[in-house]
Amino acid sequence: MTQSGLGNISIMTRSLAWAIICFLVLPITVVFAVSVTDRHYLSLPENGISFQYYRNLLTSGPWLTSILQSFIIACVSTAIAGVAGTLCAIGCWRLSNKASNFIRLLMLAPIMVPTIVYALGIYQFWIDLRLIDSYTGVIIAHAVTGIPYVVITVSTALAGFDPRLEQASLNLGANMAQTLRLVIIPNIMPGVVSGLIFAFIHSWDELVIVLFIAGRGVFTLPRRMWDGINEALDPTMAAVAAVLILLTICLLVVDIYARSRRAS
Amino acid sequence: MTALVETATMPMRRHLRFNHTTRYWLLIAPALLLMIVFYLYPIGRVLWMSVTVPAPGLDNYALLATSASIQKMLWTTARISVVTTAITLILAYVVSYALVHASPRTQRWMFLGVLIPLWISVLVRAFAWFVLLRREGLINTTLHASGVIDTPLNLIWNEVGVMIGMVHYMLPFGILPIFANMRDIDQRCIAAARGLGAKRFEAFWRIFLPLSLPGVVGASILVFIFSLGFFVTPALLGGGKTLMIAEYIKVQILEVVRWGVGTMLAATLLVVIGGLLAGLSRVVDLRKLFGAG
Numbered sequence: 001m002t003q004s005g006l007g008n009i010s011i012m013t014r015s016l017a018w019a020i021i022c023f024l025v026l027p028i029t030v031v032f033a034v035s036v037t038d039r040h041y042l043s044l045p046e047n048g049i050s051f052q053y054y055r056n057l058l059t060s061g062p063w064l065t066s067i068l069q070s071f072i073i074a075c076v077s078t079a080i081a082g083v084a085g086t087l088c089a090i091g092c093w094r095l096s097n098k099a100s101n102f103i104r105l106l107m108l109a110p111i112m113v114p115t116i117v118y119a120l121g122i123y124q125f126w127i128d129l130r131l132i133d134s135y136t137g138v139i140i141a142h143a144v145t146g147i148p149y150v151v152i153t154v155s156t157a158l159a160g161f162d163p164r165l166e167q168a169s170l171n172l173g174a175n176m177a178q179t180l181r182l183v184i185i186p187n188i189m190p191g192v193v194s195g196l197i198f199a200f201i202h203s204w205d206e207l208v209i210v211l212f213i214a215g216r217g218v219f220t221l222p223r224r225m226w227d228g229i230n231e232a233l234d235p236t237m238a239a240v241a242a243v244l245i246l247l248t249i250c251l252l253v254v255d256i257y258a259r260s261r262r263a264s
Numbered sequence: 265m266t267a268l269v270e271t272a273t274m275p276m277r278r279h280l281r282f283n284h285t286t287r288y289w290l291l292i293a294p295a296l297l298l299m300i301v302f303y304l305y306p307i308g309r310v311l312w313m314s315v316t317v318p319a320p321g322l323d324n325y326a327l328l329a330t331s332a333s334i335q336k337m338l339w340t341t342a343r344i345s346v347v348t349t350a351i352t353l354i355l356a357y358v359v360s361y362a363l364v365h366a367s368p369r370t371q372r373w374m375f376l377g378v379l380i381p382l383w384i385s386v387l388v389r390a391f392a393w394f395v396l397l398r399r400e401g402l403i404n405t406t407l408h409a410s411g412v413i414d415t416p417l418n419l420i421w422n423e424v425g426v427m428i429g430m431v432h433y434m435l436p437f438g439i440l441p442i443f444a445n446m447r448d449i450d451q452r453c454i455a456a457a458r459g460l461g462a463k464r465f466e467a468f469w470r471i472f473l474p475l476s477l478p479g480v481v482g483a484s485i486l487v488f489i490f491s492l493g494f495f496v497t498p499a500l501l502g503g504g505k506t507l508m509i510a511e512y513i514k515v516q517i518l519e520v521v522r523w524g525v526g527t528m529l530a531a532t533l534l535v536v537i538g539g540l541l542a543g544l545s546r547v548v549d550l551r552k553l554f555g556a557g
Contacts, residue, residue, distance in 0.1 A: 009365045013358060013361060013362055014362050014366075016358050017362030017363070017374070018362075018374075020358060024377055024381045024435055025381060027393060027396055027432065028381060028388070030392050031388065031392050031395070034395055042395055044402065080298075083294070084294045084295035084298055085295060087291040087292070088292045090291055091288040091289065091290075091291030091292035094288045095288045100292070103296060104551060105550060105551060106299065107295065108550070108554050109303065109304075111554060112489065112541060113534060114492065114494075114510060114533055114534075114537065115493070115495065116495055116509075116530065117307060117533060118303065118306065120310050120517060120526060120527060120530050121307045121308075121309050122306045123517070124309050124310075125305070125309065140302055141302070143298070144298050144299060144302045145303070147295055151295070176287050201383065205386060205387070207386075207387065207495075211514065212514075212517070222387055225385075225387045225388075225391070226387065229387065229500055230500070237391065241385075241387075241388040241392070244385050245384055248380075248385070
């Protein structure tokens with residue numbers, strides 16, 4: 001019996017489901033409409049559309065600096081989370097005993113524990129280590145909280161990978177590093193890519209930790225958006241949001257492509 | 265003879281195995297060290313401060329029973345989280361139900377509609393709602409222009425606005441676990457019930473619904489936990505008037521600088537969530553729920 005053979009649910013349920021999906025998607029599109037306004041405040045365009053706020057964004061020093069800072073932080077923290085998370089997932093997968101199960105659960109902590117709790121702790125810690133408002137401080141905090149996303153996606157990819165291939169590689173004389181580089185990593189690459197994308201988005205979008213441990217020196221994009229929304233005047237904020245939505249959709253397409261390759 | 269060889273090679277084999285295990289532990293080590301030093305230790309400090317600052321003892325925790333403003337905030341947090349979770353679950357159940365019964369093609373499009381919002385920055389989503397809901401926002405101006413209302417509706421800086429934004433944020437987290445569970449339900453059970461004379465609703469109510477409950481339990485705890493500690497959307501759409509615990513903690517630390525109260529509330533939040541997760545782990549596999557099965 002195929003999935004489509006079961007498609008006899010009432011038209012009401014189906015329309016309700018589509019209405020809910022519209023509730024998910026449509027409100028977001030309002031950002032595009034507001035971003036091309038010709039007025040000086042947040043509103044719909046009145047006498048035709050204008051791209052002045054996109055021009056504003058491209059020539060505004062503060063916004064561009066924030067974007068660059070967020071990009072650097074996201075890249076470095078993703079690299080750290082990617083390496084640590086991938087190796088950890090592989091180690092746990094091979095051990096697969098009680099201890100490694102516990103460690104995999106432990107690695108999920110940053111997703112389950114509210115960020116505000118962690119933000120207080122790392123704020124205190126960075127005050128002691130004098131890492132407040134530094135790239136190093138933000139990068140470490142984002143890397144550690146990004147590890148779960150990599151562990152999750154790589155573990156999922158490993159679940160479909162035959163452990164005997166690894167054993168064969170080791171028996172044929174390859175050492176651990178060669179086995180990792182030539183046998184395991186290429187086979188789980190789509191999972192690693194997914195994890196990297198998630199970790200990148202996590203850092204790129206992270207506000208709560210940054211509110212505590214960064215100040216005027218490291219002023220990331222979410223931090224500037226936070227101020228932008230609270231001031232609620234400048235439509236440039238809408239242009240930023242529109243650009244971010246388009247970038248996110250591009251990343252989503254890359255991820256779907258990576259997953260479909262894994263499936264095939 | 266063979267026995268002799270076996271005993272002779274045994275210590276060597278054990279040595280080899282030990283070596284392998286060590287190697288795998290070395291792979292785990294970087295992540296584990298990062299996690300212990302830069303995650304668990306800072307959280308440990310929060311717990312420690314909650315019983316030592318400003319003076320050792322449980323004075324901070326006594327505020328839970330005595331401070332009216334803290335009790336009001338806790339009550340607001342609980343109320344918003346419960347209502348958000350309930351609404352999210354009902355909507356998520358409908359979407360998941362339609363998803364499992366859709367053709368693969370329709371399913372792909374619906375999934376896209378669920379995943380796109382999940383991926384878009386939470387700040388962008390809160391901003392979109394802000395544009396729609398505020399007093400001079402799109403909903404109020406449209407309704408006013410079309411003559412439906414005379415005075416603008418209060419859709420923001422109150423619990424209504426916070427709940428709308430939160431349900432929007434939480435829906436994908438409700439849909440994914442419920443859908444994953446529904447997909448595994450053997451549809452032949454429903455067919456059998458129908459074949460035995462059950463009406464459509466009866467088959468749903470007595471067979472499908474009970475079978476889908478584990479997914480609902482998992483999704484509800486997940487959404488409830490995320491709601492309890494949610495900062496961005498409640499802070500932006502609540503506008504400082506509807507205070508939930510995460511924003512309250514931020515104010516205690518960054519504005520009033522009362523570390524004792526802030527860390528005590530953080531510790532309380534952590535204990536409540538830990539308790540919920542411990543309860544949940546008896547019903548469903550946590551790693552599976554978070555996608556690391």
